[in-house]
Amino acid sequence: MTEQRKALAMISGGLDSLLAAKLVQEQGVHVEGINFFTGFCVEGHTHAIRKRSSSKPKRNNALWVAEQLGIKLHIVDIIEEYKQVVFNPRYGYGANLNPCLDCKIFMVQKAHQWCQQHGFDFVITGEVVGQRPMSQRKDTMPLVSKRSGAEERLLRPLSARNLPETLPERMGWVSREQLLALSGRGRKPQIALARHYGFDDFAQPAGGCCFLTDAQYSSKLADLWQARGRKEYELDDIMLLKVGRHFRPKPHFKVIIAREEGEGNFLQGYRKQYLSIVSLSHPGPLALVDGEVGDKDIELAASLVARYGKGRDVPRVEMEIRTPSGSSFLLNVQPMAASSIPEQWYL
Amino acid sequence: MNRVLVDARRLLCPMPVIRVQNSVANLPAGTLVVAYCSDPGALNDIPAWCRINGHRVVEMHSTEGEYVVVLEVGAG
Ligand code: SF4
Numbered sequence: 001m002t003e004q005r006k007a008l009a010m011i012s013g014g015l016d017s018l019l020a021a022k023l024v025q026e027q028g029v030h031v032e033g034i035n036f037f038t039g040f041c042v043e044g045h046t047h048a049i050r051k052r053s054s055s056k057p058k059r060n061n062a063l064w065v066a067e068q069l070g071i072k073l074h075i076v077d078i079i080e081e082y083k084q085v086v087f088n089p090r091y092g093y094g095a096n097l098n099p100c101l102d103c104k105i106f107m108v109q110k111a112h113q114w115c116q117q118h119g120f121d122f123v124i125t126g127e128v129v130g131q132r133p134m135s136q137r138k139d140t141m142p143l144v145s146k147r148s149g150a151e152e153r154l155l156r157p158l159s160a161r162n163l164p165e166t167l168p169e170r171m172g173w174v175s176r177e178q179l180l181a182l183s184g185r186g187r188k189p190q191i192a193l194a195r196h197y198g199f200d201d202f203a204q205p206a207g208g209c210c211f212l213t214d215a216q217y218s219s220k221l222a223d224l225w226q227a228r229g230r231k232e233y234e235l236d237d238i239m240l241l242k243v244g245r246h247f248r249p250k251p252h253f254k255v256i257i258a259r260e261e262g263e264g265n266f267l268q269g270y271r272k273q274y275l276s277i278v279s280l281s282h283p284g285p286l287a288l289v290d291g292e293v294g295d296k297d298i299e300l301a302a303s304l305v306a307r308y309g310k311g312r313d314v315p316r317v318e319m320e321i322r323t324p325s326g327s328s329f330l331l332n333v334q335p336m337a338a339s340s341i342p343e344q345w346y347l
Numbered sequence: 348m349n350r351v352l353v354d355a356r357r358l359l360c361p362m363p364v365i366r367v368q369n370s371v372a373n374l375p376a377g378t379l380v381v382a383y384c385s386d387p388g389a390l391n392d393i394p395a396w397c398r399i400n401g402h403r404v405v406e407m408h409s410t411e412g413e414y415v416v417v418l419e420v421g422a423g
Contacts, residue, residue, distance in 0.1 A: 035361075037361055037362070037365060041361075059388075059391050059392070059395070060360055060361055060364070060388070060391070060392045060395065062361075063361075063364070063392055063395040063396055063399065064395070066399045067395060067398060067399050070399075071399065072399060072400050073396070073399055073400070074368075075361055075364055075365050075368060075396075076365075077362070077365050239359065265412075269357045269385070
């Protein structure tokens, strides 16, 4: 009996990674999954934070995919190491702050290293030639194989027949004939294949797989870097960029105002790290202030926050200001008129 | 009975799953792991992770914004 080969499938949670793993699994290869958490993943967070989405039960799509396939899934926290990819992408950014090509190289490299450590033979991705403008082009896909170090041990089952033969094909671990020759941005073949296998209810992410492809998110991140004078972030920073309305009234501070109850609850968890503001006299949102602020700044922030509460049309509103250490004081402010919020404050 | 506590409060998914996973990696079968979470998503994700990796959820409950999942480490 020949030895059963082992493949590690990169599972993003989308349909393509599900199908790619399935095609290889069907050929008798032992498949396990790996999923990388960068901190920017779209996965779940907005559902977790925003109350209004809670009617639809949320799930982690990578776990869901693994369960459909009946495979183990290893979720790897790469938050720290990933920063270098975001700060200094060798191949630059895409339309926004998404360093897709460097990101792919980095992740495939991590997956390849995992294989070496765990006695796995090759890496599978759900990439399709011509599907993404930066990382999935006919000229960049070989670059990913090469620069990740995976070289011939990287198999893209959905596009394999459009690409040079890889080691698993040459060695007969998988049959090239049973792999696909998909290309382009169309989704029909994948959907037909999903139907064929009986997968439904799969996730179909619209843009990319992470927040860095989002224009608004990227502009908030760029603002953060500008305010700090260098490219840097902590996990809390990039989580907070996903939540609330963000304003920068002055270069040295920013105000984050919850848009609804779920976000308010989420921001509550940060009151020991940031100065926080909430209206006492009228119902209103919780807000955080990020930056070193003086009395005048606090007053300005409080009147901005008051504008988003039920007291927006009354002459004065009583606001509670709480410091990270837990001490608090009251401030009586006039809610800012919508027309007096300068356009450039909005991030 | 030996219980290992995992504090995943204030973390959003998938961090609670990652914390549980990394803790379970070093534990013998039969150990009970108690995960404290504040993201309600953990109530879906940790059991899903257990199902695919061969561990067993023995108890789940929630109190005032805190969600507790107790699982028994499987043979792997
Ligand atoms: S969208 Fe984000 S996660 Fe996906 S390849 Fe681009 S940078 Fe990486």
